[in-house]
Amino acid sequence: MNHKITARIGIGWAVFITLALTAWLAAGGPSAREIIPSLFQESYILESKGKHKAALKKAREVLKRDPNEYVAQLRVGWLLYLDEEYTESVIAYRKVVAMKPSAIEPKLGLMLPLMALKKNSEATGVAQEILKVDPQNYLARSRMAFCLYLMGRYEKAGREYEKLLVLYPSDVEMMAGLGWSQLKMDKKEAARSTFARLLHIAPNHVIGKDGFSRCK
Numbered sequence: 001m002n003h004k005i006t007a008r009i010g011i012g013w014a015v016f017i018t019l020a021l022t023a024w025l026a027a028g029g030p031s032a033r034e035i036i037p038s039l040f041q042e043s044y045i046l047e048s049k050g051k052h053k054a055a056l057k058k059a060r061e062v063l064k065r066d067p068n069e070y071v072a073q074l075r076v077g078w079l080l081y082l083d084e085e086y087t088e089s090v091i092a093y094r095k096v097v098a099m100k101p102s103a104i105e106p107k108l109g110l111m112l113p114l115m116a117l118k119k120n121s122e123a124t125g126v127a128q129e130i131l132k133v134d135p136q137n138y139l140a141r142s143r144m145a146f147c148l149y150l151m152g153r154y155e156k157a158g159r160e161y162e163k164l165l166v167l168y169p170s171d172v173e174m175m176a177g178l179g180w181s182q183l184k185m186d187k188k189e190a191a192r193s194t195f196a197r198l199l200h201i202a203p204n205h206v207i208g209k210d211g212f213s214r215c216k
Contacts (some may be wrong), residue, residue, distance in 0.1 A: 043055045043056075043075060077093035077106070077109050087117065090117070093110035096109070111126050115143065127144035142164055142173075161174050165178065175194055176208050179208065182194060188215045192212065192215035195212035198212075
């Protein structure tokens with residue numbers, strides 16, 4: 001066979017292989033379905049070892065293969081939060097909220113970096129969105145109560161803590177929140193009663209003991 005013809009055939013075959021491989025990779029290929037679960041698993045393992053940056057890298061690798069992968073985007077927000085990259089975490093969580101506007105979990109996630117950034121008013125707004133859909137949501141209401149307390153809105157914070165204690169009467173953290181809200185409003189008798197109830201079931205609760213000592 002003529003060397004020039006052979007060369008042309010060789011070049012043509014190489015081009016065909018390259019184009020076919022490119023198309024296969026662009027389409028995801030069978031391996032994409034296999035590699036994404038592996039990337040998730042690696043991310044979970046790395047997170048459990050406290051290697052948040054490495055776990056984040058794996059989650060982002062999933063998104064490179066599938067930009068619409070909700071759980072991967074959710075993990076990006078979470079892992080950025082764990083790594084104390086709070087501003088980036090807010091951005092990531094807002095992307096997840098946009099993916100699933102009716103979902104509660106990304107909004108709960110979004111509250112965390114907002115609170116870490118002391119954007120308590122924004123976090124309260126997110127909590128209110130959740131409570132419109134799920135009025136009994138514990139995390140949304142307890143975090144909102146804490147944000148209200150930090151903003152100095154003690155009366156409203158106290159009402160939210162009271163609502164939670166109707167549903168969770170033994171929750172000592174909500175008792176502490178209520179007691180301190182009452183104390184900040186100078187309702188010392190009410191605060192003393194709340195802290196006494198707390199210390200009756202959790203005698204060594206540090207925040208409760210401190211609050212109780214200030215009721216005298």
